[in-house]
Amino acid sequence: MTNALQAMLSERDWILADGATGTNLFNMGLSSGDAPELWNVEEPEKIKALYSGAVDAGSDLFLTNTFGGNASRLKLHDAQNRVRELNIAAAHLARDIADAEDRPVIVAGSVGPTGEIMEPMGSLTHAIAVEMFHEQAAALKEGGVDVVWVETISAAEEFLAAAEAFKLADIDWCGTMSFDTAGRTMMGLTSSDLVDLVAKIENQPLAFGANCGVGASDLLRTVQGFSARGPVVPLISKGNAGIPKFHDGHIHYDGTPELMADYACLARDSGATIIGGCCGTTPEHLKAMREALETREKGPRPSLETITERLGGFSSAGDGTGEDAAKPERTRRRRRG
Numbered sequence: 001m002t003n004a005l006q007a008m009l010s011e012r013d014w015i016l017a018d019g020a021t022g023t024n025l026f027n028m029g030l031s032s033g034d035a036p037e038l039w040n041v042e043e044p045e046k047i048k049a050l051y052s053g054a055v056d057a058g059s060d061l062f063l064t065n066t067f068g069g070n071a072s073r074l075k076l077h078d079a080q081n082r083v084r085e086l087n088i089a090a091a092h093l094a095r096d097i098a099d100a101e102d103r104p105v106i107v108a109g110s111v112g113p114t115g116e117i118m119e120p121m122g123s124l125t126h127a128i129a130v131e132m133f134h135e136q137a138a139a140l141k142e143g144g145v146d147v148v149w150v151e152t153i154s155a156a157e158e159f160l161a162a163a164e165a166f167k168l169a170d171i172d173w174c175g176t177m178s179f180d181t182a183g184r185t186m187m188g189l190t191s192s193d194l195v196d197l198v199a200k201i202e203n204q205p206l207a208f209g210a211n212c213g214v215g216a217s218d219l220l221r222t223v224q225g226f227s228a229r230g231p232v233v234p235l236i237s238k239g240n241a242g243i244p245k246f247h248d249g250h251i252h253y254d255g256t257p258e259l260m261a262d263y264a265c266l267a268r269d270s271g272a273t274i275i276g277g278c279c280g281t282t283p284e285h286l287k288a289m290r291e292a293l294e295t296r297e298k299g300p301r302p303s304l305e306t307i308t309e310r311l312g313g314f315s316s317a318g319d320g321t322g323e324d325a326a327k328p329e330r331t332r333r334r335r336r337g
Helices: 006-009 022-027 034-044 044-056 072-079 078-097 125-144 156-169 189-201 216-228 257-270 281-297 305-311
Strands: 061-063 108-113 149-153 175-179 208-214 234-240 245-249 250-253 272-277
Touching: 006 108, 022 044, 034 044, 034 078, 044 061, 044 078, 044 281, 061 078, 072 078, 072 125, 072 272, 078 108, 078 125, 108 125, 125 149, 125 156, 149 156, 149 208, 156 175, 156 189, 156 216, 189 208, 189 216, 208 216, 208 272, 216 257, 216 305, 234 250, 234 257, 257 272, 257 281, 257 305, 272 281
Parallel strands: 061 108, 108 149, 149 175, 175 208, 208 234, 234 272
Antiparallel strands: 245 250
16 A cells, blocks of 8 residues: 555655754743653643644644654653553644645654664664664554654664664654764764665665754755765755754744745755755744745756855865765764754
């Protein structure tokens, strides 16, 4: 049976995904350090408002509030035994919103990293990682998501464990990594490395790409790194709404709706099919992105100079795949909003 996202990918030149989860929930009153996933049962109307905000702004696809919904992350809040409950609750709320629309809207079950380091550098074994990802994916599937979506991954080993877990759960999936360290993931992978990794996975994703990272410019340079390799799997671009700045006791992202509209079209022209935002991206940004994608004709692949002129400069001299590969520049680490 054809997956709903697979069908949409076959019919559309671009698909608008959603924006931020964490930063939008903070704006609704979530306190720093609290588990957003608990709001799936404690504040369901706020979670439905989060989902509705994206859908009403024009998103064709949105992620569930389950980024930290695995046993390892929930253990920090003494909720490691509530994986099934919290993920099913998030998926049910999402289905309520998606199914009320008179157009197709895809519900993607968000799966974040475990927060642990895998062997041989850390203590997390492959088997335990697969078990944790499988538990979450099975719950999201039970709750009714169309696809699971692993995001903000930095290690190849964790990406592979997730792919294996999704096969066990018998559910289609997408996957993104975060390239936040001079064009590489925290564990050193480049855009080219991810293309090679995806190519050898038996359980192929419906789409793959990049999310979060440093800023929209850096993310598009990574997307161009993917597309230059000619992958057969559709690409995902989910960039932050500018750069985070601390103001009046809160983290704010400086990207305007106009900047994110430019970003969306540049992402499409760089080879991405699924285009959305990450930290700092609000419904206001999404509305501008949707309008731009609908009204601006597709253009040629933009040069790196064009990207920096429209979106701002890169945080590093290169993306880790060229002459700079041996000497990656230091850059600040990403903080999730």
